[in-house]
Amino acid sequence: MRVLLLTPLALLVACSGEKAPAPASSTEPAVAAAILPEPPAQTPVTAREVHEKNELYEFDYSYPASAGAVPGLKALLDQELEAARSKLKAEASEGQKAAKEAGFPYHPYTHSAEWKVVTDLPAWLSLSTLVGDYSGGAHPNYGFATVLWDRIAGKRRAPVDLFASKAALAGAIRTAFCRELDRQRARKRAGSGTGNIAEFSECIDPTDQTVILGSSNGKAFDRIGILVSPYAAGPYVEGDYEVTVPVTQKVLDVVRPEFKAAFVAG
Template identity: 45%
Template sequence: MRRMVTVLAAVASLTGCELLGSGGDADSGTATPTPTPTVSESPIAAPSPTGAQHVAEETELYLFEYAWPEAAGKQPELAALLDQRMDHTKEQLVRESTAARASARQDGFPYNKHSYSADWKVVTELPGWLSLSSQVATYSGGAHGMYGVDALLWNKVDKTAMSGIDLFTSPADLEKAVHDRFCDQLNKQREKKRGEPIAADSTDEFDKCPGIDELVVLVGSSNRKVFNRLTFYAGPYVAGPYVEGAYEVDLPVDAAVLATVKPEYQGFFAARN
């Protein structure tokens, strides 16, 4: 169960920009507002002239929403990529919803409408980079829906999509560089939610410090000149039970992190005091 949100985010390839990549930085909450959605059963419309996109479509089978901000729409290749992802995700939702309704009818059960939503926001924008995060929420007829986060780093020069982890020599190197700081901050958040400290010798699954392969990594900036902050997102079941919700840890870039940045990207990073 702890890997469910990681899988959810991968299929899409807390809340919005205020949650992800905020941490009190100057670029907190700077995402460009998306237009008011239009709800219909017609095919998804082309992106709006502003570059922003927000589509909402509801039928008897499903509810589908997908949005991205103006900053993403201004990058034609990125907008095309997001448009492809949107179409692919909707097609998958239609297939799964159709099969689920047929199965429910065959078994004599009511069908609960499936849903999928993804709302991309700007984490930060540098001269050559655009860092985005997306709040993803799904419902497929169970006791409750699931939610998570997807991340995308756009290289404006090469016009390619990357993940934040691609900037580092390896996931293992980055994990080693941030492990102690990340786990310490995570346990402080757990203690606040649970009302008691985490025992150092605990063997409980939800007391362990998750590995970086279970987290979503976002790169952020306080000055919009260089990357100097990392955000680590642990969705439901990753660092605690569903009832605790997601965890999010913001860490400033330090010397240990800088040492793990690939040589070709060193110039885009700086330690934050």
């Protein structure tokens, strides 16, 4: 379960402007050119990518180099990786055993998470991922997850925690969110035969979904994304919804005082 890349060290060679010394005479021993010691090698910070596939399960997990460059965040993602892999192994073993006892064919379980950068700001790193799982059902299931890393505090924060409350944030973005959600619903349902589904016709609370923070200027958050999993706003066949709304004055009014500097109206 959305980057700082280490840049190579530049070697600057300055010319003194002085006249070069006369070449040594043939009777003098040859002098080898001075060899400057090379700078210490830097350990490259690369993305981590794990792929395992066997008769029991298939596991994929990756995160970008920018996340690996932050020790605390790297440790957190590595811990989540191991936890997800251990859980998959345990559940797949149980599923394989149950299938064998019942005389059913066993299909390998799967788990995947590919973390990508949403926004990389001087004080914040925002990541998101689509998490996919299959455990023998009629079809795979998937949802979303996010990591908002506070570089200054050196800790993970939930995006909604930067606001006065979930209710306050929901109230500030609800109108724009519901309007865009309905627009996307109408587009997906046009000609699909699903029409207006009573169960999925009402708007939903955006803060009950995965909230991510984004930026269009690379300096501060000016966009709020809402990642809506299948079944939350429509039937499975409609898939997920991704709604983006701008940071407005109403949103700025409900940002907690200590985080005001991280936001700007978009």
